[in-house]
Amino acid sequence: KTTHFSRVSLLLSCKGIYNTRQLNHSLKVGVALVLVSLLYLVDSLYEKVGENAMWAIMTVVVIFEFSAGATLSKGLNRGIGTILGGFMGCLAATLADQIGGAGEAIVIGVSVFIFGVTASYIRLIPAFKKKFDYGAMIFILTFNLVIVSGIRDKKIFDLARDRLLTIGIGFGICILASLLIFPVWSSDNLHSSTVSKFHSIASSIEGCFEEYFNSIDKKDSKTTATLNGVLHSKSSDEILANFARWEPWHGKFGFHHPWDKYLDIGEQLRELAASNHSLKGCLQSPRQPSSKSLKLSIKALCEAVVSLLTTTLREFGESIDKMKVSRSGASLVAKLQKTRLELSAAISASELGELSNDERIAVASSVFLLMEMMDKVEVLAKYIKQLEDLAGFPSH
Amino acid sequence: KTTHFSRVSLLLSCKGIYNTRQLNHSLKVGVALVLVSLLYLVDSLYEKVGENAMWAIMTVVVIFEFSAGATLSKGLNRGIGTILGGFMGCLAATLADQIGGAGEAIVIGVSVFIFGVTASYIRLIPAFKKKFDYGAMIFILTFNLVIVSGIRDKKIFDLARDRLLTIGIGFGICILASLLIFPVWSSDNLHSSTVSKFHSIASSIEGCFEEYFNSIDKKDSKTTATLNGVLHSKSSDEILANFARWEPWHGKFGFHHPWDKYLDIGEQLRELAASNHSLKGCLQSPRQPSSKSLKLSIKALCEAVVSLLTTTLREFGESIDKMKVSRSGASLVAKLQKTRLELSAAISASELGELSNDERIAVASSVFLLMEMMDKVEVLAKYIKQLEDLAGFPSH
Numbered sequence: 001k002t003t004h005f006s007r008v009s010l011l012l013s014c015k016g017i018y019n020t021r022q023l024n025h026s027l028k029v030g031v032a033l034v035l036v037s038l039l040y041l042v043d044s045l046y047e048k049v050g051e052n053a054m055w056a057i058m059t060v061v062v063i064f065e066f067s068a069g070a071t072l073s074k075g076l077n078r079g080i081g082t083i084l085g086g087f088m089g090c091l092a093a094t095l096a097d098q099i100g101g102a103g104e105a106i107v108i109g110v111s112v113f114i115f116g117v118t119a120s121y122i123r124l125i126p127a128f129k130k131k132f133d134y135g136a137m138i139f140i141l142t143f144n145l146v147i148v149s150g151i152r153d154k155k156i157f158d159l160a161r162d163r164l165l166t167i168g169i170g171f172g173i174c175i176l177a178s179l180l181i182f183p184v185w186s187s188d189n190l191h192s193s194t195v196s197k198f199h200s201i202a203s204s205i206e207g208c209f210e211e212y213f214n215s216i217d218k219k220d221s222k223t224t225a226t227l228n229g230v231l232h233s234k235s236s237d238e239i240l241a242n243f244a245r246w247e248p249w250h251g252k253f254g255f256h257h258p259w260d261k262y263l264d265i266g267e268q269l270r271e272l273a274a275s276n277h278s279l280k281g282c283l284q285s286p287r288q289p290s291s292k293s294l295k296l297s298i299k300a301l302c303e304a305v306v307s308l309l310t311t312t313l314r315e316f317g318e319s320i321d322k323m324k325v326s327r328s329g330a331s332l333v334a335k336l337q338k339t340r341l342e343l344s345a346a347i348s349a350s351e352l353g354e355l356s357n358d359e360r361i362a363v364a365s366s367v368f369l370l371m372e373m374m375d376k377v378e379v380l381a382k383y384i385k386q387l388e389d390l391a392g393f394p395s396h
Numbered sequence: 397k398t399t400h401f402s403r404v405s406l407l408l409s410c411k412g413i414y415n416t417r418q419l420n421h422s423l424k425v426g427v428a429l430v431l432v433s434l435l436y437l438v439d440s441l442y443e444k445v446g447e448n449a450m451w452a453i454m455t456v457v458v459i460f461e462f463s464a465g466a467t468l469s470k471g472l473n474r475g476i477g478t479i480l481g482g483f484m485g486c487l488a489a490t491l492a493d494q495i496g497g498a499g500e501a502i503v504i505g506v507s508v509f510i511f512g513v514t515a516s517y518i519r520l521i522p523a524f525k526k527k528f529d530y531g532a533m534i535f536i537l538t539f540n541l542v543i544v545s546g547i548r549d550k551k552i553f554d555l556a557r558d559r560l561l562t563i564g565i566g567f568g569i570c571i572l573a574s575l576l577i578f579p580v581w582s583s584d585n586l587h588s589s590t591v592s593k594f595h596s597i598a599s600s601i602e603g604c605f606e607e608y609f610n611s612i613d614k615k616d617s618k619t620t621a622t623l624n625g626v627l628h629s630k631s632s633d634e635i636l637a638n639f640a641r642w643e644p645w646h647g648k649f650g651f652h653h654p655w656d657k658y659l660d661i662g663e664q665l666r667e668l669a670a671s672n673h674s675l676k677g678c679l680q681s682p683r684q685p686s687s688k689s690l691k692l693s694i695k696a697l698c699e700a701v702v703s704l705l706t707t708t709l710r711e712f713g714e715s716i717d718k719m720k721v722s723r724s725g726a727s728l729v730a731k732l733q734k735t736r737l738e739l740s741a742a743i744s745a746s747e748l749g750e751l752s753n754d755e756r757i758a759v760a761s762s763v764f765l766l767m768e769m770m771d772k773v774e775v776l777a778k779y780i781k782q783l784e785d786l787a788g789f790p791s792h
Contacts, residue, residue: 109430361761372674
């Protein structure tokens with residue numbers, strides 16, 4: 001067994017896709033599956049649950065997701081969907097049974113159609129889909145299975161109760177394995193991915209100016225990839241926030257940690273990343289002056305601005321990471337405002353006089369985009385202040 | 397029945413969430429559910445399939461997705477997962493059975509663990525997850541159910557065969573309802589969403605210049621929303637392309653329609669939308685000159701550029717929409733190159749002399765971004781040429 005396993009992990013690590021967290025998750029799934037299989041394997045347990053043990057296995061396979069929040073969300077959806085679907089199914093089956101005869105099959109067919117259409121329609125409403133899509137699917141499934149079983153087996157209440165019980169066992173095993181053994185929290189992921197965005201943008205700003213002033217064509221694909229990651233992080237952020245809301249109090253996050261504020265900050269960071277992307281395009285443009293003398297004349301000032309911007313961003317990232325009120329955030333923002341005025345004044349017409357039209361436009365545009373980024377960092381500072389207040393970060 | 401239904405649709409239409417395609421999908425799900433319920437309701441059918449009819453219902457509920465491609469993808473995943481899982485499960489159960497005694501349970505437990513861990517790990521590899529996540533889940537599920545059933549019921553080959561048969565019935569009903577009755581194709585959606593991106597960007601460019609020259613604060617939230625839709629379309633495009641590849645030949649698309657090229661064009665359109673977003677921010681910036689005279693002096697030229705850009709974009713959109721080689725695409729691109737030179741020449745230092753530093757930088761930046769957009773449209777033209785060649789669009 002061990003040999004087989006270590007060979008698999010060796011193979012995977014050679015391909016560079018080996019990852020401890022993923023392996024950890026897979027092992028947890030394996031343990032949960034073995035535990036739930038005991039319902040079949042141990043005679044005394046099998047005598048109690050019988051064939052319904054199948055539903056426990058199904059529950060474990062289907063709801064065990066990578067993060068605790070996702071598992072909880074799927075598990076609770078499954079639980080609620082099963083209870084509601086089972087209840088409505090029992091009601092409808094009882095009604096059909098009382099009508100009896102050929103009418104019974106017709107009542108069942110019509111109920112299946114009406115509930116199926118209604119639930120499928122509601123599933124497609126975006127706001128509902130986001131949180132309860134899986135629950136609605138389980139509702140349809142349970143409703144149908146219960147109502148059609150009713151025509152063959154009159155003890156549907158027992159059937160529904162037994163299935164619910166075994167689903168509960170499967171759910172319990174998943175929650176134990178997911179929340180108690182090395183849990184992977186979506187909230188931790190959202191928190192750390194937000195922090196890393198600050199650092200990614202700061203590195204990207206530094207990178208593109210370094211390339212500009214040293215006239216090197218670094219083709220720094222790693223920085224580009226991380227910046228693209230920030231630009232396209234909207235949907236993954238929303239998924240993480242959705243799961244984070246399901247996660248109970250744990251570690252440093254309370255029950256009502258302001259995850260919405262993380263989404264606001266993420267949005268503003270994407271704005272900043274978009275400006276950074278434009279700035280990068282602008283600095284790499286063939287329209288930029290090739291003469292070194294002009295670049296040198298603005299180098300000192302640009303470097304001061306870049307250093308101030310990146311220090312501010314990293315300071316904000318640190319303060320969120322440590323969940324403390326940023327000590328120098330406010331003074332950094334004040335400095336940003338002052339530096340922006342200096343930057344604007346420095347790029348006067350006289351200095352750019354020797355350049356061609358294209359070159360002048362390109363330099364002015366770089367400066368403008370840099371100023372826009374400074375504006376956006378100021379807006380960001382406001383959101384961070386709101387997060388500090390809402391989450392109650394300690395001062396020092 | 398009809399009354400109940402028309403009341404539901406009335407309620408939904410009042411809330412502005414009524415939508416024919418969604419309703420159409422829900423009705424199809426209802427029909428498929430009633431059809432599959434007949435396996436329980438009709439005595440002669442029930443005698444043949446028995447309790448396994450449950451698996452047909454489960455298949456319909458679980459794999460019936462909104463688009464034909466998604467349904468096919470889930471259905472084939474389920475089919476392949478069931479066959480592989482069932483086969484491996486039977487093999488392992490036979491092996492365990494031959495060992496017999498206490499060893500049997502141990503062999504089963506160990507197999508459950510090894511297969512569960514391996515399949516869960518493979519599921520997490522991004523490239524695999526994208527296409528076969530659901531199949532791997534069904535593999536684990538079927539493998540476990542078959543192997544643990546083996547210890548209680550020795551006729552597992554019959555069991556596996558019967559289940560596969562009923563899953564096949566469910567799959568068949570879904571495919572019929574999804575592909576033959578008013579199908580919703582992901583390929584159509586990807587095609588039309590790509591076309592609409594061209595028009596969204598064109599409208600957005602027009603909108604922001606109109607606002608700039610008429611000094612009106614339109615706060616055109618609709619155009620902003622559609623531009624944001626283009627900016628964040630990456631993940632939905634990828635999902636659609638993934639499903640489109642599963643869809644068989646239909647309508648105007650052949651078997652090997654170059655969906656990857658649509659992703660390239662989408663990426664370039666997002667680049668263009670990002671520049672447009674920057675340009676919008678730049679034109680709305682408080683640093684722009686407030687004097688009308690300067691704005692008027694560049695108005696004619698800017699309007700010519702904007703008109704050329706939007707005409708080109710709309711022409712490209714039309715040509716993709718009609719799947720014909722764009723008649724005037726090449727000449728429009730040549731015009732763009734010429735106009736860009738004029739634009740650069742027009743913004744000379746003398747004209748901007750009367751402005752303050754901030755204002756000069758803002759105007760130059762707008763011009764620069766406009767020129768960047770023209771560059772990006774040229775790149776876009778190349779991708780469109782590639783699409784025309786790969787998909788074999790007719791000339792006229």
